[in-house]
Amino acid sequence: MxxxxxxxxxxxxxxxxxxxxxxxxxxxxxxxxxxxxxxxxxxxxxxxxxxxxxxxxxxxxxxxxxxxxxxxxxxxxxxxxxxxxxxxSPEWARLFAVDPVVEHREKLAACPGLPPDVVETLAADPEVRVVTELALWTTPDMAARLAEHPHAEVRRAVAANEATPPGVLAALITGEGLPPARRCLVCDREETPFVHDPFCPRPDCDLLPGASCDGSHESTVHAMRQSALGNPATPTEAVVGFADHPSTLLRRALAVRPDLPPQVCARLASDPAPGVRADLAENPATDDALIRELADDPDSDVRRRLAHHPRVPLDVLTRLARTARIGATLLPRIAAASSAEVQELARSRDPAARMLLAQRRDLPPAVRDVLAADPDAKVVKSIAPHPGLTEGQLRAMVDRHGVRVLAQAAKNPDGSAALLQHLTRHEPPVPQAFRVIARHRNATAPTLLACLADERARPIAADHPALPPSVIVELLTDADGAVVEAAAGNPSLPLAVLSELVP
Incomplete structure (x- = not known):
């Protein structure tokens, strides 16, 4: 290369x-x-x-x-x-529909707006993978036809197609009104009953781990139901019975649906599988009573996912911030907080509440400035990248909290050249800060030269247009290929050098 x-x-x-x-x-x-x-x-x-x-x-x-x-x-x-x-061209579509290369027919089957005769040709293709691809993307009428296809893999694809009519999706889940499938990918290749070894040693085998068939194509039917449960076009009444299904995967597919009735949500809230409860916790269908119940869930992932619920009460959210690993992210409920709620959160005695608010980047200046002077380092770390903070405020943050907030202060889009250079001289140095500073729009030549000393920041700094042209030229012979590539791509590379480098 x-x-x-x-x-x-x-x-x-x-x-x-x-x-x-x-x-x-x-x-x-x-x-x-x-x-x-x-x-x-x-x-x-x-x-x-x-x-x-x-x-x-x-x-x-x-x-x-x-x-x-x-x-x-x-x-x-x-x-x-x-x-x-x-x-x-439609003629291209007709050409590819009978192409001997299966991959070409498979790709064609996913294309929109194909001529009707091409669709018919693909629907009758001898390769099941071509028909399966068509089933994933085709129109409602063709999807309804392919729901009766003798191969269970094609039916699984129909169940995932959001254009499939609701009644057809319901039939795929129950099997009522459809002729039974005669084949699946497992019994196409193996004598049944067969269960595929998850550690199959055959290098040419592409069956999924655990794929099985005893004549009823059970693993493909399971996958088909999972696809239908995840399909928003599937009628609610056709899926609610899966709340007590023995398969955790199917209950998880059900738990994320936003159309769940309250009684189904309540059933899933007590599910023995934490993954089911975690999926439900983030679901907008979950009401306030269940939200408060799930806030005390023993599983940390359930509580973390609950924090992302768009209607979680602020008092619950503040409590979750203390016990769940939410991370540095703007939560939907915080983003939607009203002006009065913003003021309430900013005045909260709980630093967890103030930290959540500080993730917003559209705060009123008065609120932003109060959070910038917060005594808690976690709050300051969250507010540091907020636009509008002055150099004095950013320097004061670093003076008070040091390495805990320095990299976030470096991310501030309004950080001045003088501030960025000041941050590169901090003792002890913060490696992450060098990588942030190296891509900052306000970084100047002296600051970028300091960033070049950090191995991971070096290729980032080599790409910065404020780097001196002579230094960029020197970096073209660097031992690190990523640095060389970045330097060659730097728009400040002298045009004469650039022209000479082109063969």
């Missing part, structure tokens, strides 16, 4: 002429970087495609290719990507 060329391929300062020269020597590695350039012209995209066919998919999805630019026989992946975008 040529790290210099890879860096040049992403350099925003690269001239159109230099870009043409890179395209002329591009290999598969380089083509991916070139195809991602925002300034790539259609003629350049066509030239790149003619050199490296593999990049055609990326170019097609980027809107840089048309049907006139692609030969479907020579560049099938690009042609299929254009069909997937709805821009391909």
């Amino acid at each position: 040529n790290h210099v060329l890879r860096g040049l391929a992403t350099n925003a300062a690269l001239s159109s002429e230099s870009l043409d020269r890179l395209i002329a020597v591009a290999d598969a590695d380089l083509a991916g970087d070139l195809a991602g350039r925002a300034d790539l012209r259609r003629a350049q995209a066509v030239a790149l495609l003619s050199r490296v066919e593999e990049c055609g998919v990326q170019l097609a999805y980027a809107g840089l290719l048309t049907t006139a630019d692609i030969d479907p026989a020579a560049q099938p992946h690009a042609a299929l990507a254009l069909l997937d975008e709805g821009s391909g």
